[in-house]
Amino acid sequence: MDSDLPTPVILTELEKGVIEEIKEHGGENIDRCIQCGKCAGSCPVALAGFLWFNKRFIHALTLGIKEEILDIPSPWACVSCNKCTEICPRDVKPFEVVFALRRVLVEELAMPTLTMEGLRTLYEYGHAVYQTTYPETRKKVGLPEKPPTTLAYPEALEELRALLRETKLGEIGLIPME
Numbered sequence: 001m002d003s004d005l006p007t008p009v010i011l012t013e014l015e016k017g018v019i020e021e022i023k024e025h026g027g028e029n030i031d032r033c034i035q036c037g038k039c040a041g042s043c044p045v046a047l048a049g050f051l052w053f054n055k056r057f058i059h060a061l062t063l064g065i066k067e068e069i070l071d072i073p074s075p076w077a078c079v080s081c082n083k084c085t086e087i088c089p090r091d092v093k094p095f096e097v098v099f100a101l102r103r104v105l106v107e108e109l110a111m112p113t114l115t116m117e118g119l120r121t122l123y124e125y126g127h128a129v130y131q132t133t134y135p136e137t138r139k140k141v142g143l144p145e146k147p148p149t150t151l152a153y154p155e156a157l158e159e160l161r162a163l164l165r166e167t168k169l170g171e172i173g174l175i176p177m178e
């Protein structure tokens with residue numbers, strides 16, 4: 001959970017073009033936001049007690065604040081439920097803004113260690129969360145060692161890896177992709 005709010009910033013010194021950067025990365029409607037708060041009221045990230053969530057990120061980015069929020073982990077806590085997009089009266093698509101922010105963070109290499117580990121595991125196994133003890137545990141309860149996913153279908157894993165190599169992750173070499 002976010003521990004502290006970022007240090008105060010001087011608005012006149014803020015980086016220009018942050019809104020444009022977010023738009024270019026998928027948050028095209030960010031400047032339609034009227035800060036009504038409906039997206040925050042429906043967001044599991046906000047309900048879980050994170051200090052930073054969709055509405056606040058949109059506000060900060062609209063003001064041109066970016067560097068000051070690079071280290072905040074909660075963009076990675078978004079669970080892609082899309083409730084915010086359904087409820088927004090201005091078609092801002094807050095989920096898309098949060099994901100645009102994630103894409104910017106990837107380019108800035110500003111990702112939490114757990115996210116990096118999840119990506120590495122996703123590339124290796126096809127699951128963002130995977131423990132090598134799973135097969136043994138599954139056997140004990142009478143299940144096949146491998147679930148019917150990329151673990152059981154190597155060709156599907158290869159397809160996933162090929163897709164990941166085509167993404168920005170492959171381009172910037174954030175995780176080993178052989």
Ligand code: SF4
Pocket residue numbers: 032033034035036037038039040055058087088089090091092093094
């Ligand atoms: S619901 Fe839409 S308009 Fe309201 S604060 Fe969220 S993004 Fe902005």
Ligand code: SF4
Pocket residue numbers: 039042043044045046054077078079080081082083084085094095098
């Ligand atoms: S999609 Fe993400 S930002 Fe939107 S409500 Fe769900 S968790 Fe919150």
